Amino acid sequence: MAKFKDVHIPISMSFTLSLIGLLVAATMLVAGVTTAEDFSEFLLTILGGVGLSVALAYALLSIFGTHVAAMIVSALLFAAAGLAVGSLGGAFFGAIGGVLFARLVFWLHFREYRRGLPPYLTAEQVLWHYGFRFICAAIFIFLITPILVVLPLSFNAENFFTFTPEMLRFDPEGYSLKHYRDFFTNNEWQRSFKNSLIIAPIATIISVSLGTLAAIGLSQSHVPGRRAIMAMLISPMIVPLIISATGMFFFYSSIGNFLEDSLGFNKTFVGYVKVILAHAVLGVPFVIITVTATLVGFDRSLTRAAANMGADPMTTFFRVQMPLILPGVISGGLFAFITSFDEVVVVLFVGSASQKTLPWQMFTGLREQISPTILAVATILVVISIALLTVVELLRRRSERLRGMSPG
Amino acid sequence: MSDATQQDAPQSNGPVLAADGTPLKQSLARSLRRQKLRALILIAPLLLFVILSFLVPIASMLFRSVENGIVEETLPETVAELASWDATSGELPPEEVYAAFVRDMVVAVDEKTHTRLGSRLNYEETGMSSMFRRSGRAIKKLDPVEDAPFKEKLIDIHDGWGEVKTWATIQTHSGKYTDGYFLNAVDMQRTAEGPEMQPENKRILLTLFGRTLKMSLIITGFCILLSYPVAWLLANLPMRISNLLMILVLLPFWTSLLVRTSAWKVMLQQQGVINDTLVWLGLVADDARLVIINNQIGTIVAMTHILLPFMILPMYSVMQTIQPTYLRAAKSLGATNWTAFWRVYFPQSIPGIGAGSILVFILAIGYYITPEIVGGTKGVFISNRIAYHISSSLNWGLAAALGTILLAVVLILYWAYDKIVGIDNVKLG
Numbered sequence: 001m002a003k004f005k006d007v008h009i010p011i012s013m014s015f016t017l018s019l020i021g022l023l024v025a026a027t028m029l030v031a032g033v034t035t036a037e038d039f040s041e042f043l044l045t046i047l048g049g050v051g052l053s054v055a056l057a058y059a060l061l062s063i064f065g066t067h068v069a070a071m072i073v074s075a076l077l078f079a080a081a082g083l084a085v086g087s088l089g090g091a092f093f094g095a096i097g098g099v100l101f102a103r104l105v106f107w108l109h110f111r112e113y114r115r116g117l118p119p120y121l122t123a124e125q126v127l128w129h130y131g132f133r134f135i136c137a138a139i140f141i142f143l144i145t146p147i148l149v150v151l152p153l154s155f156n157a158e159n160f161f162t163f164t165p166e167m168l169r170f171d172p173e174g175y176s177l178k179h180y181r182d183f184f185t186n187n188e189w190q191r192s193f194k195n196s197l198i199i200a201p202i203a204t205i206i207s208v209s210l211g212t213l214a215a216i217g218l219s220q221s222h223v224p225g226r227r228a229i230m231a232m233l234i235s236p237m238i239v240p241l242i243i244s245a246t247g248m249f250f251f252y253s254s255i256g257n258f259l260e261d262s263l264g265f266n267k268t269f270v271g272y273v274k275v276i277l278a279h280a281v282l283g284v285p286f287v288i289i290t291v292t293a294t295l296v297g298f299d300r301s302l303t304r305a306a307a308n309m310g311a312d313p314m315t316t317f318f319r320v321q322m323p324l325i326l327p328g329v330i331s332g333g334l335f336a337f338i339t340s341f342d343e344v345v346v347v348l349f350v351g352s353a354s355q356k357t358l359p360w361q362m363f364t365g366l367r368e369q370i371s372p373t374i375l376a377v378a379t380i381l382v383v384i385s386i387a388l389l390t391v392v393e394l395l396r397r398r399s400e401r402l403r404g405m406s407p408g
Numbered sequence: 409m410s411d412a413t414q415q416d417a418p419q420s421n422g423p424v425l426a427a428d429g430t431p432l433k434q435s436l437a438r439s440l441r442r443q444k445l446r447a448l449i450l451i452a453p454l455l456l457f458v459i460l461s462f463l464v465p466i467a468s469m470l471f472r473s474v475e476n477g478i479v480e481e482t483l484p485e486t487v488a489e490l491a492s493w494d495a496t497s498g499e500l501p502p503e504e505v506y507a508a509f510v511r512d513m514v515v516a517v518d519e520k521t522h523t524r525l526g527s528r529l530n531y532e533e534t535g536m537s538s539m540f541r542r543s544g545r546a547i548k549k550l551d552p553v554e555d556a557p558f559k560e561k562l563i564d565i566h567d568g569w570g571e572v573k574t575w576a577t578i579q580t581h582s583g584k585y586t587d588g589y590f591l592n593a594v595d596m597q598r599t600a601e602g603p604e605m606q607p608e609n610k611r612i613l614l615t616l617f618g619r620t621l622k623m624s625l626i627i628t629g630f631c632i633l634l635s636y637p638v639a640w641l642l643a644n645l646p647m648r649i650s651n652l653l654m655i656l657v658l659l660p661f662w663t664s665l666l667v668r669t670s671a672w673k674v675m676l677q678q679q680g681v682i683n684d685t686l687v688w689l690g691l692v693a694d695d696a697r698l699v700i701i702n703n704q705i706g707t708i709v710a711m712t713h714i715l716l717p718f719m720i721l722p723m724y725s726v727m728q729t730i731q732p733t734y735l736r737a738a739k740s741l742g743a744t745n746w747t748a749f750w751r752v753y754f755p756q757s758i759p760g761i762g763a764g765s766i767l768v769f770i771l772a773i774g775y776y777i778t779p780e781i782v783g784g785t786k787g788v789f790i791s792n793r794i795a796y797h798i799s800s801s802l803n804w805g806l807a808a809a810l811g812t813i814l815l816a817v818v819l820i821l822y823w824a825y826d827k828i829v830g831i832d833n834v835k836l837g
Binding site: 072097110125128133134135139140142143144145146147149150153160161162163206210211213214215217218220221222223224231232233235236237238240241242243244246247248249250252277278280281284338341342345348349359362363366368374375378381382385386388389393398 | 440443444447448449450451453454455457458459461462463464465466467468469472537634636638641653655656657658659660662663664665666667668669670671672673675676677678679680684690713716718745770771773774775776777778781794797798799804807808811814815818822826
């Protein structure tokens with residue numbers, strides 16, 4: 001590859017070193033702006049930091065020929081410095097910083113940033129390329145940080161919502177499972193968890209069974225008023241939850257009174273029925289959308305072939321059509337499940353205290369008495385959602401493979 | 409030979425027959441009818457279910473926002489007598505009205521419905537609730553026949569009965585249906601002279617509507633700004649890498665709303681992660697920690713994060729279909745990078761922006777949980793007011809009217825979304 005030959009020719013040493021110096025100075029300016037007492041100390045700190053890092057960069061570049069050795073040495077040096085400042089945690093972060101520093105020095109000096117880019121790009125275009133990546137990385141960090149922050153905090157040994165000094169030092173004393181213990185032993189949390197596990201699956205079963213039938217009906221070639229029907233079936237997803245909840249609050253309370261007073265049903269039972277019906281309706285649009293999407297790729301000649309060979313409609317449905325659209329049905333069901341499992345506004349309005357679900361308990365916890373048990377619950381829910389996400393993704397790929405839409 | 413011609417004749421001249429002898433046209437029509445019927449039978453259970461458990465409740469909410477039977481049901485005779493009284497004359501209603509009122513109230517106190525009427529009228533005129541409650545006890549002792557005349561007695565019981573305003577309020581709101589809740593919902597009230605603005609200190613809902621719209625627009629704007637680069641990157645990276653990065657978008661999308669909201673509470677608090685990090689870095693002094701929760705900033709940051717995937721996913725699916733060769737062609741024809749992007753790529757990506765924006769906006773204006781937890785008092789939306797009227801102030805008519813207005817806004821947007829994107833094209837994940 002002749003055109004990439006210049007990639008490994010280093011830039012001049014002075015360029016690399018001055019760039020490193022500038023970067024370090026900029027970082028320290030941002031980070032150290034208020035810690036210094038007066039201006040001369042401030043200047044001295046920055047000059048010292050720049051001098052040290054430039055010297056280190058020069059040493060790394062002239063002594064080591066490969067990345068790996070330089071990275072190890074620099075990691076050790078930084079870790080030692082970190083250990084001196086802030087014990088074990090400092091050493092850990094120092095080591096990471098050291099690796100990154102060495103990597104950056106070599107990356108700049110040997111023009112590795114040009115690798116993989118078209119050789120005709122101008123310097124500005126290369127700079128823009130990395131600037132753009134940097135912006136995107138920042139947005140991804142914004143997306144994922146809140147979720148990642150919750151995980152370690154849930155192991156906090158104190159009743160705080162923030163990192164304690166012990167946690168930052170990686171002191172085992174700073175961590176504990178007490179919030180998890182609280183979740184698994186506290187009656188309120190356990191009851192709400194159980195309620196969620198009762199309501200969500202039943203609501204899912206209702207919306208999946210009715211939804212799948214309707215989706216099959218909707219995918220027939222001649223359906224009178226398909227657009228209007230579709231709009232009605234999708235509406236629970238579009239109407240804001242607060243409005244659905246308001247409407248259901250008025251309607252379901254009168255239905256509930258009727259069931260209790262005239263038909264003599266148990267109050268708790270009626271409460272569950274109300275919440276389950278409300279959640280089942282909210283899950284319907286997700287089932288309809290995913291199953292109709294799967295049916296778009298369904299080959300109609302298969303059912304005709306089955307009928308031709310003497311299968312009755314039921315057999316055709318369960319032996320031919322159902323196995324093929326099953327991935328869509330399951331992912332629709334998962335959507336419906338997560339909708340019910342996460343839902344709080346409607347249950348807040350329609351349900352009574354004995355139907356308190358997990359999200360409801362979290363909501364009151366966040367609004368009234370703040371307890372870090374919420375973070376333990378949040379961690380458990382994140383793990384559950386990762387599991388569900390994996391299942392849906394696998395199903396999607398399987399369905400695409402079955403329908404021959406993508407090779408992978 | 410002649411047999412053959414006779415057999416062929418009906419086929420070539422008469423209608424084409426199906427196997428069972430009926431004309432083909434009829435037979436096809438029947439099969440089409442049967443197909444339609446089968447489709448409808450399959451759809452019917454779900455349709456019924458959705459209508460009964462979702463659309464009827466919504467309709468009942470619409471009805472409740474105009475329904476006002478309580479005044480006429482509780483005070484039937486008074487309402488009839490009051491009809492001939494002119495509230496603008498400045499004189500108190502005649503004795504017949506007072507007599508009718510006492511007759512009505514004796515029945516109402518007996519059935520204990522007068523306090524409910526009191527709280528209904530209290531939404532229109534403060535003080536009515538306590539007036540009805542207190543007068544109820546005294547009126548109970550009166551005899552509708554023997555104790556006449558009542559005018560003086562009632563004014564003795566409570567000064568309010570001697571004011572034109574009280575009777576004007578009852579007269580104005582005696583109709584079976586009312587637009588009073590809708591007027592209240594836009595900070596107006598119905599008086600004897602017609603609709604007018606509420607007093608300055610009671611106006612809050614228009615501000616809330618304005619704030620809800622303004623903040624939803626800001627959130628939508630931030631979502632567009634943050635989603636565009638990410639969607640572009642995902643659409644232009646090799647499939648393997650973009651699928652991996654997609655996890656970073658889908659994981660927040662799949663994570664419980666409550667988890668994300670509590671995460672933002674943890675991040676934004678005064679003693680929270682962001683403030684701690686800033687103090688540790690020395691960017692912010694320890695005694696000047698940023699106030700980024702329980703105000704509009706908190707709501708905007710948290711909701712932008714929560715709604716971001718709803719913007720990225722539609723943008724990504726549109727950008728995936730844009731041919732990269734167009735950009736290259738523009739550049740090879742001499743366009744600068746910026747011109748090529750702005751004149752060639754950007755116009756093609758507008759459908760994605762439109763779809764995402766409407767989706768995010770619809771979701772944002774109905775948000776309740778997140779503003780409630782991170783919004784404090786300055787960062788709450790109209791939905792929080794609806795919830796307040798349902799669960800605390802019990803002014804259900806006003807809650808229904810507010811909900812109806814919000815629903816109308818959403819339905820208009822929904823209609824626009826259907827026109828632009830098509831509701832069938834909604835994709836999940």
